[in-house]
Amino acid sequence: MKIEHIGLMCRDLERMRAFYERWFGATAGAKYENQKTTFQSYFLTFESGSRLEIGTRSDLADVKSELGYAHLALSLGSKAEVDRLAAALGAVSGPRTTGDGYYEAVVLDPEGNQIELTL
Numbered sequence: 593m594k595i596e597h598i599g600l601m602c603r604d605l606e607r608m609r610a611f612y613e614r615w616f617g618a619t620a621g622a623k624y625e626n627q628k629t630t631f632q633s634y635f636l637t638f639e640s641g642s643r644l645e646i647g648t649r650s651d652l653a654d655v656k657s658e659l660g661y662a663h664l665a666l667s668l669g670s671k672a673e674v675d676r677l678a679a680a681l682g683a684v685s686g687p688r689t690t691g692d693g694y695y696e697a698v699v700l701d702p703e704g705n706q707i708e709l710t711l
Contacts, residue, residue: 596667596710597635597643601659605632605648612636612644624692663698663706671695674709683709 602608612618618636625632633647645665652658668674671687678687678697686697687709697709 593669594667595642596665596708597645598664599645599647599662599708601647601649601652601662603648603652603659605634605646608646609634609636612646618644626691663708665696665708665710667710669711671711674711677709 600608609620613620613636616638618638621635621637623632623634630650631647632649633645636644636646638644647662668677674695674697675687678699681699683697683699684706687695688697689695695711699707699709701707
């Protein structure tokens with residue numbers, strides 16, 4: 593198992609993308625947009641291979657409590673393992689394939705923090 597990525601919600605997606613590219617050498621993947629939920633994100637990849645997902649939604653403009661670190665994603669290596677842990681831990685979302693092709697489930701740790709289980 594490895595940490596696949598960490599999610600960070602922000603107000604100004606393009607400004608955040610430019611910041612991480614300029615100061616930390618990140619390379620942004622294609623912008624993902626979900627028209628239904630207004631969620632938009634970039635996966636930023638660093639030289640080490642580590643990734644940070646920066647995201648925003650139109651309703652976050654004035655909601656400070658939902659800004660900042662959003663989730664930890666753990667790569668489990670197989671769909672079967674995602675399914676197994678999702679069932680064992682009582683997934684609050686998924687397992688499902690997202691609009692950008694991710695197979696994931698979301699579970700909560702004992703304090704309610706989201707953990708995204710991925711391939």
